[in-house]
Amino acid sequence: MLDILVSPFMLRAFLAAAVTGLSAPAVGTYLVQRRLSLMGDGIGHICVTGVALGLLTGTSPTITAILVAAAGAFLIEVIRSTGKASGDVALALLFYGGIAGGLVLVSFAGNGAFALQGYLFGSITTISVTDVWAAVAMAAAVVLLALALLPQLFAVANDEDYARTAGLPVRAYNVLIAVLAAVTITVAMRTVGLLLVSALMVIPVATAQQFARGFRVTMLGAMVAGAVAALVGVTTSAFVDVPPGATIVLVSLVGFALTAPVGAVVQRRRRRRVPFAVEEQPDHLTVDEPHGHEHGPGCGHEAVEHGDHIDYIHGGHRHAVHGGHYDEH
Amino acid sequence: MTDHPEVLAVTDVAVAINGRPILRDVDLTVRQGEVVAVLGANGSGKSTLVKTVLGLRQPARGEVRLFGTPLADFRAWSRLGYVPQRSPVGQGVPSSVWEVVASGRVSHRRPLLPMGRTDRSAIAEALAAVGMTDRARQPVGTLSGGQQQRVLVARTLASEPDLLVLDEPNAGVDLFSQDAIAATLAARSRAGATVVVVLHELGPFEAMIQRTVVVREGRIAFDGAPDRVGALLADHGHHHLPASHGGLVPEVQAPLEGQA
Numbered sequence: 001m002l003d004i005l006v007s008p009f010m011l012r013a014f015l016a017a018a019v020t021g022l023s024a025p026a027v028g029t030y031l032v033q034r035r036l037s038l039m040g041d042g043i044g045h046i047c048v049t050g051v052a053l054g055l056l057t058g059t060s061p062t063i064t065a066i067l068v069a070a071a072g073a074f075l076i077e078v079i080r081s082t083g084k085a086s087g088d089v090a091l092a093l094l095f096y097g098g099i100a101g102g103l104v105l106v107s108f109a110g111n112g113a114f115a116l117q118g119y120l121f122g123s124i125t126t127i128s129v130t131d132v133w134a135a136v137a138m139a140a141a142v143v144l145l146a147l148a149l150l151p152q153l154f155a156v157a158n159d160e161d162y163a164r165t166a167g168l169p170v171r172a173y174n175v176l177i178a179v180l181a182a183v184t185i186t187v188a189m190r191t192v193g194l195l196l197v198s199a200l201m202v203i204p205v206a207t208a209q210q211f212a213r214g215f216r217v218t219m220l221g222a223m224v225a226g227a228v229a230a231l232v233g234v235t236t237s238a239f240v241d242v243p244p245g246a247t248i249v250l251v252s253l254v255g256f257a258l259t260a261p262v263g264a265v266v267q268r269r270r271r272r273r274v275p276f277a278v279e280e281q282p283d284h285l286t287v288d289e290p291h292g293h294e295h296g297p298g299c300g301h302e303a304v305e306h307g308d309h310i311d312y313i314h315g316g317h318r319h320a321v322h323g324g325h326y327d328e329h
Numbered sequence: 330m331t332d333h334p335e336v337l338a339v340t341d342v343a344v345a346i347n348g349r350p351i352l353r354d355v356d357l358t359v360r361q362g363e364v365v366a367v368l369g370a371n372g373s374g375k376s377t378l379v380k381t382v383l384g385l386r387q388p389a390r391g392e393v394r395l396f397g398t399p400l401a402d403f404r405a406w407s408r409l410g411y412v413p414q415r416s417p418v419g420q421g422v423p424s425s426v427w428e429v430v431a432s433g434r435v436s437h438r439r440p441l442l443p444m445g446r447t448d449r450s451a452i453a454e455a456l457a458a459v460g461m462t463d464r465a466r467q468p469v470g471t472l473s474g475g476q477q478q479r480v481l482v483a484r485t486l487a488s489e490p491d492l493l494v495l496d497e498p499n500a501g502v503d504l505f506s507q508d509a510i511a512a513t514l515a516a517r518s519r520a521g522a523t524v525v526v527v528l529h530e531l532g533p534f535e536a537m538i539q540r541t542v543v544v545r546e547g548r549i550a551f552d553g554a555p556d557r558v559g560a561l562l563a564d565h566g567h568h569h570l571p572a573s574h575g576g577l578v579p580e581v582q583a584p585l586e587g588q589a
Contacts, residue, residue, distance in 0.1 A: 029422055032421060032422055033421040033422040034421070035420075035421060148440075148441050149440055149441065151431070151432065151434075151435055151438060151440075151444075152435055152440055154424075154428065154432060155432040155435045157421075158417070158418055158424060158429065158432060159413070159416050159417060159418055159432075161380075161385055161411075161413055161416075162411060162413060162416065162432075162484070163432075163435070164383075164384070164385060165383045165384070165385070165406065165409060165411040166406055166407075166432075166433070166435050166436040166488065167404065167406025167407070167436050168435055168436075205422065209422050209423055212423055213423055213425055213466060213467065213468045214423065214424060214425035214427075214428050214466070214468070215422055215423065215424045215425070215428050216428065218422050218423060219422075270468070270471050271471070273471065274471050274472070274473065275472070275473040275476065276473070305473075307503060307504075307505045308505055
């Protein structure tokens with residue numbers, strides 16, 4: 001029964017799934033930070049035209065997909081950075097143009113329509129040795145660049161105007177992120193498929209950012225979450241007759257759902273501790289009620305910062321130590 | 330101070346946004362070591378002026394020079410430190426205070442090379458200068474507005490700039506943080522840095538300001554010592570220009586119609 005897991009086609013599937021699971025969230029973290037979560041989806045749509053071109057001309061759909069996706073990603077970035085008010089609509093035109101164009105093109109390719117299925121929904125178990133190594137190489141390049149250029153890419157994704165005044169070639173870095181996304185999508189189209197690839201770029205990031213306090217930690221956590229989901233998904237589909245691509249995405253979602261309650265607690269704690277804004281000089285309002293104990297570190301009441309002092313949350317009130325008594329803040 | 334080298338020079342600059350003239354006939358020279366406040370009402374064009382100086386907006390006419398170099402040829406970006414009014418740093422994926430301040434070092438760092446000791450000590454110093462050292466690992470999104478503004482100031486300090494340009498560092502910021510920011514800038518100024526700060530009202534910055542520039546309806550309406558502004562304007566913390574000063578003449582056509 002377990003023999004199936006070490007059969008050559010399963011090993012290829014594991015390898016392809018692992019590199020997809022690692023590379024998609026790495027790029028996805030930058031996209032989420034730039035609030036372009038759905039860009040992966042858009043490039044995936046454009047990829048359909050690329051795959052169709054490959055099927056129609058008899059060349060490798062991977063190569064045509066990567067070229068078309070990169071061109072599409074570049075175009076998206078140009079439309080976005082020219083800051084036209086209709087940029088959002090222009091992107092939609094590009095996306096649906098991509099998928100419709102692909103479907104029409106592939107209809108000329110005889111049985112190509114059937115082959116397209118494998119790219120739309122993924123076909124990880126029929127992946128060839130060459131395809132696996134190509135996927136490994138491309139994913140490695142994506143992960144290496146995403147990590148090695150983290151200071152620059154973070155600065156650009158974090159605050160574009162500031163990055164420009166720091167002398168960074170902002171547009172070049174934005175195009176780089178878009179092209180990295182295009183390459184990742186081409187890698188992922190054989191594993192989870194073009195229609196679901198965006199999920200693997202976004203969901204692991206959503207899972208990781210519930211707990212992480214920093215950007216780099218979020219990215220690394222998302223890569224772990226993505227790889228685990230991909231491997232669990234492929235393993236599941238080996239034993240149950242379910243499509244691997246969709247299973248990977250579902251496992252990823254289950255991971256998010258399982259961690260969400262814990263994440264909600266962490267988030268709530270963080271929000272409670274956000275310092276109170278300091279208004280004008282607070283009125284001096286002494287608390288009348290008697291205090292059975294003294295507020296202090298670890299007294300059991302939430303201590304929240306308020307300007308230069310601490311307020312203790314006490315039955316819905318904010319009590320601040322003032323000499324020998326408490327003030328209402 | 331007129332013999333000090335010019336740090337910032339704006340010559341006959343006009344800026345139009347979507348064909349609407351925002352700035353006109355703007356001339357401004359700031360010399361090394363000066364502390365200049367740019368004042369003006371909302372929509373007067375003071376933020377646009379700052380963005381143009383930083384190269385974030387292209388002037389339709391005129392020239393901007395930084396440290397004597399025309400903006401188009403300017404490459405010494407690490408000498409320039411910008412503190413934006415609002416920044417998206419607290420949104421999206423959580424970023425720690427340290428990470429945001431560390432991103433101020435990108436103007437010094439070469440891509441693909443790891444961070445050096447100089448980088449780390451500059452980041453530590455910048456965090457200490459705004460009193461945020463003990464929050465270095467906290468996500469920026471969980472800070473108060475004033476603390477976030479201090480982080481943005483620290484990010485710029487980390488790049489050790491010679492010219493600091495701040496866009497309304499007091500907007501939505503508590504008094505404690507306003508004082509902290511003003512004190513930090515005063516220290517940078519004593520160390521020889523040039524400071525240009527856009528303000529709605531002087532507040533805690535009043536003591537350090539040496540020169541005031543008032544922008545009104547896209548033109549420079551006043552440029553001189555701050556005490557003279559006080560006499561010029563009504564004195565209740567806000568600044569009002571006399572109705573006779575400047576102003577638009579209805580029959581005059583906008584000079585930049587049709588230019589982007």
